Amino acid sequence: MSSDSDILDLARRLAERAEPGEQVEVTVGRGTRTTVRVHGGEVESFTSATSHGIGVRVIADHREGFAHAGSHDPDVVDDVLAEARDNASFATPDDHVGLVEPDGVEAVPVDHWNDSVVAYSDVDKIARTVELERRVLGGDPRMRSVRTAVWSDAAAEFALASSAGLALSSRSTSCSMSVSGIAGEGDDTATGAGVDAARSPDALDDDKVVSDAVQRATELLGGRPVPSQRVTLLLEPRLAATLLGIVAGSLTGDVVLKGRSPFADRLGEEIASPLLTLVDDPTDTRSIASDSHDGEGLATRRNALVENGVLAGFLYDGTTGRRAGAASTASAVRGSRGLPSPGVQVMVAEPGDGTYDELLASLDSGFALRSMNGLHSGVNPVSGDFSVGAEGRMIRGGELAEPVREITIAGSLQRMLLDIAAVGGDLTWLPGGTGVPSLVIGDISLGGR
Amino acid sequence: MIDESVIQRTIGAALGTGGEFAEVFVEDRRSTGAVLDDRRVEDLSSGRDRGAGIRVVSGDTTGFAHTADLTEAGLRQAAEAAAAAAQGGGGGTRVVDLTRQTAPRPNEIRTLPEDVAKATKVELLNRADEAARAEGSDISQVMVRYGDNRRRILVANSDGLLADDDQVRTLFAVSCVANGDTGMQTGRESIGRTVGFELFDIYDVEDLARRAARRAITKLQAVPAPSGSMPVVIGKGGGGVLFHEACGHGLEADLVAKKASVFAGRKGELVASPLVTLVDDGTMSEEWGAYSIDDEGRPAQRNVLIENGVLTDYMWDHLRARKEGRPSSGNGRRQSYQHLPMVRMTNTYIGNGADDPADIIAATDRGVFVAQLGGGQVNTATGDFVFGMTEAYLIEDGKITSPIRDGNLIGNGPEVLTRIDMLGNDFEMGHPGTCGKDGQGVPVGDGTPTLRVTSLTVGGTAA
Numbered sequence: 029m030s031s032d033s034d035i036l037d038l039a040r041r042l043a044e045r046a047e048p049g050e051q052v053e054v055t056v057g058r059g060t061r062t063t064v065r066v067h068g069g070e071v072e073s074f075t076s077a078t079s080h081g082i083g084v085r086v087i088a089d090h091r092e093g094f095a096h097a098g099s100h101d102p103d104v105v106d107d108v109l110a111e112a113r114d115n116a117s118f119a120t121p122d123d124h125v126g127l128v129e130p131d132g133v134e135a136v137p138v139d140h141w142n143d144s145v146v147a148y149s150d151v152d153k154i155a156r157t158v159e160l161e162r163r164v165l166g167g168d169p170r171m172r173s174v175r176t177a178v179w180s181d182a183a184a185e186f187a188l189a190s191s192a193g194l195a196l197s198s199r200s201t202s203c204s205m206s207v208s209g210i211a212g213e214g215d216d217t218a219t220g221a222g223v224d225a226a227r228s229p230d231a232l233d234d235d236k237v238v239s240d241a242v243q244r245a246t247e248l249l250g251g252r253p254v255p256s257q258r259v260t261l262l263l264e265p266r267l268a269a270t271l272l273g274i275v276a277g278s279l280t281g282d283v284v285l286k287g288r289s290p291f292a293d294r295l296g297e298e299i300a301s302p303l304l305t306l307v308d309d310p311t312d313t314r315s316i317a318s319d320s321h322d323g324e325g326l327a328t329r330r331n332a333l334v335e336n337g338v339l340a341g342f343l344y345d346g347t348t349g350r351r352a353g354a355a356s357t358a359s360a361v362r363g364s365r366g367l368p369s370p371g372v373q374v375m376v377a378e379p380g381d382g383t384y385d386e387l388l389a390s391l392d393s394g395f396a397l398r399s400m401n402g403l404h405s406g407v408n409p410v411s412g413d414f415s416v417g418a419e420g421r422m423i424r425g426g427e428l429a430e431p432v433r434e435i436t437i438a439g440s441l442q443r444m445l446l447d448i449a450a451v452g453g454d455l456t457w458l459p460g461g462t463g464v465p466s467l468v469i470g471d472i473s474l475g476g477r
Numbered sequence: 478m479i480d481e482s483v484i485q486r487t488i489g490a491a492l493g494t495g496g497e498f499a500e501v502f503v504e505d506r507r508s509t510g511a512v513l514d515d516r517r518v519e520d521l522s523s524g525r526d527r528g529a530g531i532r533v534v535s536g537d538t539t540g541f542a543h544t545a546d547l548t549e550a551g552l553r554q555a556a557e558a559a560a561a562a563a564q565g566g567g568g569g570t571r572v573v574d575l576t577r578q579t580a581p582r583p584n585e586i587r588t589l590p591e592d593v594a595k596a597t598k599v600e601l602l603n604r605a606d607e608a609a610r611a612e613g614s615d616i617s618q619v620m621v622r623y624g625d626n627r628r629r630i631l632v633a634n635s636d637g638l639l640a641d642d643d644q645v646r647t648l649f650a651v652s653c654v655a656n657g658d659t660g661m662q663t664g665r666e667s668i669g670r671t672v673g674f675e676l677f678d679i680y681d682v683e684d685l686a687r688r689a690a691r692r693a694i695t696k697l698q699a700v701p702a703p704s705g706s707m708p709v710v711i712g713k714g715g716g717g718v719l720f721h722e723a724c725g726h727g728l729e730a731d732l733v734a735k736k737a738s739v740f741a742g743r744k745g746e747l748v749a750s751p752l753v754t755l756v757d758d759g760t761m762s763e764e765w766g767a768y769s770i771d772d773e774g775r776p777a778q779r780n781v782l783i784e785n786g787v788l789t790d791y792m793w794d795h796l797r798a799r800k801e802g803r804p805s806s807g808n809g810r811r812q813s814y815q816h817l818p819m820v821r822m823t824n825t826y827i828g829n830g831a832d833d834p835a836d837i838i839a840a841t842d843r844g845v846f847v848a849q850l851g852g853g854q855v856n857t858a859t860g861d862f863v864f865g866m867t868e869a870y871l872i873e874d875g876k877i878t879s880p881i882r883d884g885n886l887i888g889n890g891p892e893v894l895t896r897i898d899m900l901g902n903d904f905e906m907g908h909p910g911t912c913g914k915d916g917q918g919v920p921v922g923d924g925t926p927t928l929r930v931t932s933l934t935v936g937g938t939a940a
Contacts, residue, residue, distance in 0.1 A: 067537075067735065068537070070536070070537045070538060071537075071538045071564075072537065072538065072539065073538070073539040073540070073541055073817055074538065074539070074540050074541065074562035074563070074564075075540075075541040075542070075543075075562070075817065076541075076542050076558050076559075076562055077541075077542055077543045077544075077815060078544065078545075079543075079545065079815065080545050092519065092520075092521075093521050093522070094520070094521065094522040094523075095522060095523040095524065095525075096522070096523075096524050096525075097524065097525040097526065098525070098526040098527065098528060098545050099525075099526075099527065099528075099545045104525065107525065108525070111523040112523075114595070115521035115522060115523060115595070116521070118511070118518065118521055118595045118596060118599050119517075119518050119519055119521055120516075120517040120518040120519065122517055122519070125519075150562075172736070173735065173736050173737070175732075175735055175737045175858065176915075210736070210737060210858045217739070217858055217859050218858075218859060219856055219858045219859060253706075253934065255705075256704045256705040285515070286514060286515045286618055286620075287617050287618045287654060287656070287661075288618060288654060288661075290660065290661065365522075365524060366520075366522060367520055367522070401854045401856070401861075401863050402852075402853065402854045402863030402864065402865060402885045402887075404851075404852050404854070404865075405851035405852040405853060405854070405863070405864060405865025405867075405885065406851075406863065406865050406883075406884070406885040406936070408663060408883045410654055410661050410662075410663050411660055411661050411662055411663065411882070411883070412660070413882050413883050413884070415702070415865075415883065415884035415885040415936035415937065415938075416863065416885055416936070417854070417861065417862075417863035417885055417887045417936070419861075433859075433861060434861055434887055434888070434889060434934065435887070435934065436704065436863075436884070436885055436887050436934060436935075436936025436937075437936070438702075438704065438884060438885075438936045438937055438938045439938055440938075473704055473937070473938040474704075475704030475705055475887075475934055475935060475936045475937060476704075476705065476706075476934065477705065477706055477934075
């Protein structure tokens with residue numbers, strides 16, 4: 029891949045075209061990606077691709093407009109700038125919109141580039157994915173098929189320049205593998221998936237991906253609904269991360285300022301069990317999602333969200349920070365196709381005590397959650413109500429008991445936070461970059477037969 | 478979009494490593510969007526994406542590459558990358574004669590959104606905001622979204638096919654938050670059609686906004702949803718999501734072929750209540766999931782999947798159909814030129830039954846009436862699915878009573894299909910949806926009359 033200075037030059041040259049009284053911010057991206065899908069021991073598809081993107085934000089007379097395109101061709105780039113200007117002219121004037129200016133915070137160095145991803149051969153990618161499928165199929169006599177075994181890797185370059193004087197570029201590599209297995213026993217079928225992501229091929233844990241898929245598929249065989257009841261819920265880190273992620277999302281400036289968060293007016297109040305401390309910390313380089321800068325180019329920093337159960341802060345980008353009468357918390361996130369907005373970058377829940385097995389042993393009865401589905405329709409982040417489809421195992425006498433399927437768990441995010449009964453010491457860094465331990469939550473509604 | 482001779486030479490290059498099938502898919506997409514939120518028009522954006530995806534099939538392997546460079550050199554490079562990825566044996570030259578094919582359009586576009594002034598689009602947002610807020614002081618927040626996109630595609634393949642389509646879609650959505658003593662509730666309404674700006678000659682955005690606002694206000698009185706298994710009546714229009722999840726995905730031939738569907742090997746069997754006739758129809762004029770050709774160049778079709786309860790056929794794309802030696806059913810779709818096509822639904826619906834909807838409610842002693850469904854999700858291998866209720870009420874003694882809070886319904890596809898015991902005569906299409914599969918989203922429609930399922934699990938919090 030060529031040096032990233034040419035995309036930074038492109039961003040700079042375009043940002044320099046800001047007219048008097050106008051602010052212009054340009055983001056430029058470029059990347060390559062390969063994806064290998066294997067089925068039945070053969071390559072089902074092999075995708076190799078390059079992509080380009082450019083996004084332009086224009087602010088003039090306190091009005092903001094945006095345009096993007098999937099090409100760096102000079103005529104396209106000119107169009108994008110013109111379209112962003114035109115779009116700005118139709119926005120409602122807003123004193124709070126504007127670019128951020130450097131605020132003196134020093135960036136934590138983060139290097140997510142690893143040549144070994146680019147050097148990894150197609151033959152190795154294919155062989156490793158074929159092996160992944162084979163091992164899942166052979167992992168247990170009850171494994172019947174594998175829906176897909178997938179390898180994916182990417183190398184990406186990013187540059188940002190603005191008329192406010194910011195100019196930066198970065199590059200990163202990543203790779204991931206995932207597999208979805210189907211287990212069967214008689215007429216009964218169950219599925220389970222394993223996934224891992226890393227910044228280099230060596231860092232991927234094939235054994236864990238295989239054992240997760242096999243164990244998750246086989247342990248739910250024979251599962252059926254149980255009667256409706258209230259249960260204590262035991263969450264492994266990846267599921268705790270899902271629920272806490274929805275909470276963290278409702279602590280971002282946009283939803284808070286627009287009255288769409290159940291926590292909007294509760295700064296300084298106790299919103300959770302004192303056992304919970306939740307932060308957003310993109311400077312924590314243990315996370316695969318750590319980054320030195322946010323989506324507007326400010327140096328990232330650690331932001332406390334919940335400290336010992338007390339609501340400690342919200343996350344802001346430039347515009348929402350000004351609207352709140354505060355500063356940006358360097359929490360701008362963005363895709364290449366839209367304006368930045370405040371978001372969670374690296375959520376970390378601070379660990380307490382005990383392993384998953386120790387938490388399990390401490391419960392006389394309860395429900396060990398293994399999967400949730402329907403989150404996009406079943407969680408209302410405005411009201412805080414949630415109701416999702418679930419699978420898992422009953423807990424009896426501190427041990428895992430019968431598998432359960434076709435049930436729901438329901439409650440409210442507000443109540444759930446207060447009902448956190450234990451936080452494990454098993455802080456786990458997940459493929460998505462969040463760091464979360466196991467959790468025990470009391471008194472959740474389980475809907476079944 | 479691209480000269481035919483260039484396409485022809487690109488296909489030739491794609492077949493250079495001996496692949497049996499090659500395809501060039503070119504896409505030029507323009508989109509505009511505007512959002513009004515918190516009384517401000519913000520987030521005005523425009524997008525332009527154009528490029529080509531080239532695939533080469535050799536044996537069971539598909540090689541795929543995409544590029545934003547539509548010059549002949551750029552296309553050739555992508556063709557060679559796809560050919561190398563397919564790793565066919567032995568080279569060779571094949572010249573393919575392309576024959577342009579035409580397919581009927583579901584409807585003509587009367588007003589291209591790009592010909593409409595942005596100020597006119599923004600005006601719609603303001604009108605909807607005012608109408609929603611006028612519904613009452615309980616409305617604390619209104620978000621209105623306008624979006625249009627025009628997608629021109631061209632498909633050519635080594636079977637000699639050459640076809641193109643110009644797809645225009647327009648969408649308008651209103652989300653309201655109502656704030657009351659019991660906390661906040663939300664209400665949403667949306668319209669979307671495969672039409673241009675004439676969408677707003679057919680639909681009144683103020684009426685849409687008022688409905689969204691009333692839905693949020695009504696839910697302020699909502700009681701906790703019951704939990705457990707009970708009869709569920711689903712109102713007209715909304716039930717399509719049920720079938721989309723309960724069986725639609727399981728009837729996609731790619732999942733059937735991988736034995737990742739509970740409906741594999743069940744063609745000709747009674748899989749549903751005899752009341753159920755399920756159709757997937759990409760030709761439905763103006764509907765959100767309609768098109769002239771699919772993303773493999775095949776004309777859209779009306780496909781009967783279940784007839785009077787009997788499974789009649791699956792849905793097919795080119796690759797799966799080719800393996801079975803049968804024609805594709807026009808269900809090969811992709812999110813963009815950067816994605817491989819796969820089997821996808823279009824507009825999926827159940828036609829009218831004989832029951833008066835009022836009789837269906839009256840015949841239900843105790844249960845839940847779902848007036849609007851949210852999205853859903855299914856595990857096709859087990860058939861277990863969930864979908865969300867975004868407006869629902871208790872049924873008590875044959876009457877609709879208190880509104881209930883949002884929650885999910887959960888069930889198992891093959892079981893639920895056999896439990897449909899009443900079907901209304903009030904068919905309606907539902908809301909425009911985006912169906913996600915393997916990371917790709919495509920626009921889909923669905924519809925049903927009012928119907929009753931004798932038992933579904935409601936995921937509430939009430940004892």
